[in-house]
Amino acid sequence: MSGGTWQDAGALTAAAEAAGRGAAAADADGRLGSGTVEALAAAGFPGGFAPLAQGGSGAGFGEVTRAVAAIGEGCTSAAWIASLWSYNGRFTAYLPDEGQREVWAKGPGTRVVSSMVAAGAEAEPVEGGWRLSGTWLYVSGVEFADWALVSSAPPREGDRSIRVFAVPRDSFTHEETWSTLGMRATGSHTLVVDRAFVPEYRSFVWDDLRLGRPAGADAGAHVHRAPLFGVNGLTFAAPILGAARGALRLVEEQLGRPPSGARAAARESSRIAYTRAAGEIDAAALLLGRVAETADRGGLDEVGMAERSHRDSTLAVELLVGAVDRLFHVTGTRGQATSHPMQRIWRDVHAAGSHAALQFEPAAFAYTRRLVDAA
Incomplete structure (x- = not known):
């Protein structure tokens, strides 16, 4: 490649x-x-x-x-x-x-963005495809995208009428609407399409993505047959795992320096907090590793595995956010300085952890659905 x-x-x-x-x-x-x-x-x-x-x-x-x-x-x-x-x-x-x-005509370096957060989308059937207009929110990386995948409406489980359209760079613009406390540099702006023609072969049913039923020549590849909610958590949890490790490294450096002043008295509690955070980050990495390993061996086809993986991803993120909170506290006022990377990590982790795909409660309800249905 x-x-x-x-x-x-x-x-x-x-x-x-x-x-x-x-x-x-x-x-x-x-x-x-x-x-x-x-x-x-x-x-x-x-x-x-x-x-x-x-x-x-x-x-x-x-x-x-x-x-x-x-x-x-x-x-x-x-x-x-x-x-x-x-x-x-x-x-x-x-x-x-x-x-x-x-x-992919220009090769595997093509940059694809997506949004299923449709805000007033309209897909009018025309000969050979659709005439697409609308706006889509939170399109991370839209500024340097080659293609975009956007939905005809907010996805609903089992709704076979909701489609996803592939739109090239010359058919969309963006409005700069992303200004947040954390994850500021993702450029998750609003994408705009105005009456672009989308041929039939550049569209698929969203529910097939949810179920892991690809249409093309690679339909047999396990990486493409993974149901969406079995692996979607990895998409957003992996950056948080990295950020938490970055925060841990900052505290390692701080603990490696001789203590002085008021912080010296708190050194023992800082070591305890660091150790607990390190364990939480390792535990989260193990959970995410199991999610990835299950998907890589094609195990998401097994009963309950997709739900377990969704649960594990969201639980891992809760552990990571808690660990970063603990580490942020250890750095004290120093870590809150705008020049200190810890405050940026803390902001980023909380912003990323609020993503809809990373919420534990929906994962818990999905995980226990079979138990409730059997009662």
Whole structure:
């Protein structure tokens, strides 16, 4: 594939270093620097889960999770974009083969964004396809996207009328609406389409994505047959895992310096907090590792495994957010300074952890549904 591959450790290291160097500026500017964007692309994230017939690298969920977390140790926003590039590429496997070929015509470095948060979308059936108009919220990375996948309406489980459309760069614009406390550099702005023609072969039924039923030549690939909610948590949890490890490293550095002043008296409690946070981060990594391993061996087809994986992803994020809270407290007033990376990590982790896909309660209800139905 063009650019790096998952086996190219040098390209991944370079991307992680670029993300870390640019993190503070990206947070201040509200967008990733061009050097970081290009380094992420060179590390192979756009093609990680792309259909094999279109030059995809054939990466597994475990590989992508580890790579995204490595980026997240330096910049949560950069890791978020890297992860979404990979997972949005996975979505293109649900397009008919002709649509896949068109999206990936320029190779596996193509940058695909998506939004299922339709705000006033209208898809009018016309000869050969649809006439699409509307706005879609929270489109991370839209500023440097080549293609976008957008839904005809907010998805509803089992609704076969809701479609996803692939729209090229010259058919959409964006409005700068993203200005938040955390994850500031994801550029999750509003995407706008005005009466764009979308041919039939550039569309698929959203419910097929939910169920893991791809349409193209790679329909037999387990990475594309994974049901959405069995792996969707990995998309957003992996950047948080990386960020938590970055916070842990900051406290390691602080504890490695001789104590002084008022903080010296609190040194023992800081060591205890650090140790507990380290254990929570390790536990979260093990949970996410099991989610990835289950998907990589095709185990999500087994009864209850998709629900368990959804549960594990959301529980891991709760552990990670709690660990970062603990570490943030250890750094005290110093960590709250705008020049200190801990406050950025703390803001990013709380913002990322609020994503709808990472909420524990819906996962708990889905996990226990079989028990309730059997009662």
